[in-house]
Amino acid sequence: MLKRRLIPKLQIKILPFAERLRPVLVTTRQFGKHIEIGDPVSQARIYEAQAADELIILDLDASGNNRGILVNVIRKAAEVIFMPFTVGGGVRSVADFVTLLSNGADKVSINTAAVETPDLINEASAALGAQCVVLSIDYRQDKTGKYSVWIKGGRVKTKLDPVEWAKEGERRGAGEILLTSIDLDGTRAGLDVELTRQVVESVSLPVITSGGCGLASHFVEGYQKGGADAVSAGTYFCFKDENTMQVRSHIKNAGIPIRLHR
Amino acid sequence: MNTNTVGIVDYGMGNLLSVYHAVEMAGGNPKICGTPEELDQVQRIILPGVGAFRNCIINLTQRGFVDALRDAVFRQGKPIIGICLGMQVMARRSFEGGVHPGLGWFDADVIRLKSNDPSLRIPQVGWNDVTYRPDSIFFAGNPEKPDFYFVHSYYMACDQPEDVQATCDYGGIVTAAVGKNNIFATQFHPEKSQDYGLQVLQNFLKWLP
Numbered sequence: 358m359l360k361r362r363l364i365p366k367l368q369i370k371i372l373p374f375a376e377r378l379r380p381v382l383v384t385t386r387q388f389g390k391h392i393e394i395g396d397p398v399s400q401a402r403i404y405e406a407q408a409a410d411e412l413i414i415l416d417l418d419a420s421g422n423n424r425g426i427l428v429n430v431i432r433k434a435a436e437v438i439f440m441p442f443t444v445g446g447g448v449r450s451v452a453d454f455v456t457l458l459s460n461g462a463d464k465v466s467i468n469t470a471a472v473e474t475p476d477l478i479n480e481a482s483a484a485l486g487a488q489c490v491v492l493s494i495d496y497r498q499d500k501t502g503k504y505s506v507w508i509k510g511g512r513v514k515t516k517l518d519p520v521e522w523a524k525e526g527e528r529r530g531a532g533e534i535l536l537t538s539i540d541l542d543g544t545r546a547g548l549d550v551e552l553t554r555q556v557v558e559s560v561s562l563p564v565i566t567s568g569g570c571g572l573a574s575h576f577v578e579g580y581q582k583g584g585a586d587a588v589s590a591g592t593y594f595c596f597k598d599e600n601t602m603q604v605r606s607h608i609k610n611a612g613i614p615i616r617l618h619r
Numbered sequence: 620m621n622t623n624t625v626g627i628v629d630y631g632m633g634n635l636l637s638v639y640h641a642v643e644m645a646g647g648n649p650k651i652c653g654t655p656e657e658l659d660q661v662q663r664i665i666l667p668g669v670g671a672f673r674n675c676i677i678n679l680t681q682r683g684f685v686d687a688l689r690d691a692v693f694r695q696g697k698p699i700i701g702i703c704l705g706m707q708v709m710a711r712r713s714f715e716g717g718v719h720p721g722l723g724w725f726d727a728d729v730i731r732l733k734s735n736d737p738s739l740r741i742p743q744v745g746w747n748d749v750t751y752r753p754d755s756i757f758f759a760g761n762p763e764k765p766d767f768y769f770v771h772s773y774y775m776a777c778d779q780p781e782d783v784q785a786t787c788d789y790g791g792i793v794t795a796a797v798g799k800n801n802i803f804a805t806q807f808h809p810e811k812s813q814d815y816g817l818q819v820l821q822n823f824l825k826w827l828p
Contacts (some may be wrong), residue, residue: 358788359739360746360766394638408813410746435636439644441768441811461636463669481691486670488742488770532742563744586740616746616766 360616361580362410363601364565367397369411369416369430369446371423378423383567384592385417388495388511394595396432404594405438407524407601410578411618412438413466413565413589414508414536419510421453423553428460432610435461437452443491454481458489466491469508472515474520475529482530491565492526493535494519496552505554511539520555527560534560534593535589538568545571553583567587573599573607582615626652626661626689628688630678632704633667637775640808645820654686663824664688666804668704672713672729672773675704676721677752691780692724698801700823703790705802707775715773722733724802726778727794732771735792742772751785751793757796757803758820765815767795771772774806801828812824 369501370391372381382390382400394400394491397414404412414434416427422448429443447467454465456583470477482490496519504519523534536556538549546569553566566579567589579588593599608615623765627638632735642649642665652658667677679685691697701709710721713729723731724804732741746766751758758765760802775794777783784803785796796805803823809816 358748359743359769360748362745405813433637439637439641439811439813439817441770441808458634459636461634463634463637472621481672487772488669488744533744563739563740563742586745616761618766 358614359411360614361585362469362565363576363605363615364411364413364416364587364599365404365409366567366590366591369397369414369427371416371418371426372516377428380419382502382595383417384543384595384618388539388542397430398437401434402437404601405440408442408616408618409600409601411415411440411587412442414444415466418525419447420448421447421534423455425490428456430444431457433460445491446491450477451480451484454485458485464489464533464594466489466493468493468495471526472508472517474507475525477527478526478531480533487530487532490531491533491535492523492531493537493541494522498540498549498552504581507539519552520595521558523556523560527562533563533565535565536567541569544569545592546573547575547584547586548579548585550578553579553585557584563587569589573604576604576608577611577613580608581611622662624648624650624823625663625665625824626650626658627665627667627770628684628705629653629657630675630682630684632670632675632678634669635667635683637810638665638667638702639778641817641820642824645817645824647824648692654808655683658687658691662697664691664699666701666705666708668702668708670704672704672715672721673717673719676719677710679708688722688780692802693708696801696828698823698826701802701804702810703771703806703808706806707773709804710775713773713827725775725782725799727775727782728771731773731793732789732793739790742770743789743793744770747787747789747807749785749787751796755784755796755798756826757798757819759822761815762816767805767809767812767816769807770804806824
């Protein structure tokens with residue numbers, strides 16, 4: 358039986374240190390203020406030891422200017438982790454896909470560029486296979502309850518509806534959907550199971566949901582109420598004395614199929 | 620020459636770096652082979668692959684690997700492992716995006732996953748437990764029903780049940796590994812399946828067919 362997946366998310370900013378730039382693992386709250394946590398490769402190694410199911414590595418600066426530093430992170434990560442990982446942030450072209458995949462990434466997530474030039478989904482999928490094209494959708498809910506897709510790291514609102522955009526992404530050849538609630542990001546208040554459920558019921562692709570995990574029970578809700586194939590979390594694993602093994606036991610005890618061993 | 624030099628076929632498709640590191644981790648000496656001639660310098664071969672079947676067979680053909688692999692595998696008897704698309708391309712044909720001929724090493728067709736359960740997604744992405752033949756040397760050292768990482772929309776349906784080494788359940792029985800003579804192949808990614816996957820690679824490195 359296919360297991361549900363538990364996916365730690367590593368968010369990276371390229372920050373100056375001693376007149377050099379270096380990659381730093383950070384967490385964010387509602388895509389705003391970031392808090393520096395430590396070294397991304399060391400953290401990836403810890404997740405390998407704890408038998409996480411997959412990793413997501415995101416370059417929050419997403420400018421593409423420091424692509425070399427990001428590439429270096431994933432090359433180093435690929436040496437020490439033997440599970441699949443997705444890389445994203447500032448990916449704009451099929452050439453960017455190739456750069457990341459050839460340096461060890463298994464999948465590449467696209468967000469802003471997919472909204473601005475949706476054909477990128479078709480092109481990447483045709484050239485490299487749907488399995489490596491992850492459509493990342495950041496969204497917010499307004500006071501009236503209406504959902505909208507936001508791009509450029511949560512700074513720019515679009516007219517797209519996340520459910521419709523996920524469906525279009527599937528039609529265009531995406532292989533997986535990654536949902537992130539900007540409102541709930543870093544709040545530890547629980548996942549948006551409502552929107553997750555809507556997307557899960559609208560596409561036949563695997564759906565990863567994220568944003569808001571603060572308790573082990575939130576993961577369970579993501580699978581059970583949201584129907585998600587995978588739940589991703591960053592803040593949860595960075596601040597609390599919690600790790601993927603403990604969460605996994607909790608998920609298992611709730612009767613959800615999850616991998617227990619390496 | 621290191622007796623366990625493992626040639627990783629580079630035909631422009633596949634996450635070679637992951638396979639490279641996994642072979643190192645499993646105790647082998649990996650070598651990326653971008654030309655057919657380089658296969659002469661290795662004792663074992665890994666045929667990786669992700670993406671579309673048609674591109675895979677076109678790239679293999681254009682780079683001259685089809686004849687070179689046939690020579691290495693059938694005349695020289697080198698052990699080979701195909702991974703994911705590298706497994707599927709060993710079938711006689713695939714129905715992915717039309718009908719395309721494969722290498723024809725297995726009496727098998729590559730067909731789309733057809734799940735009886737509408738809640739199961741296509742592609743299958745993630746960890747699934749595998750039931751292997753108790754006598755399979757490739758899974759020795761692993762527990763019963765180990766989890767491996769899969770990502771695929773098509774799978775190999777074999778004419779000969781004896782070719783099937785392992786299966787998984789995805790709304791029906793799905794071929795997870797095949798083997799015969801000096802050929803072994805997995806639908807899952809051993810290089811992405813942590814300890815259990817590295818064990819499979821280690822078994823392949825020790826294999827003396």
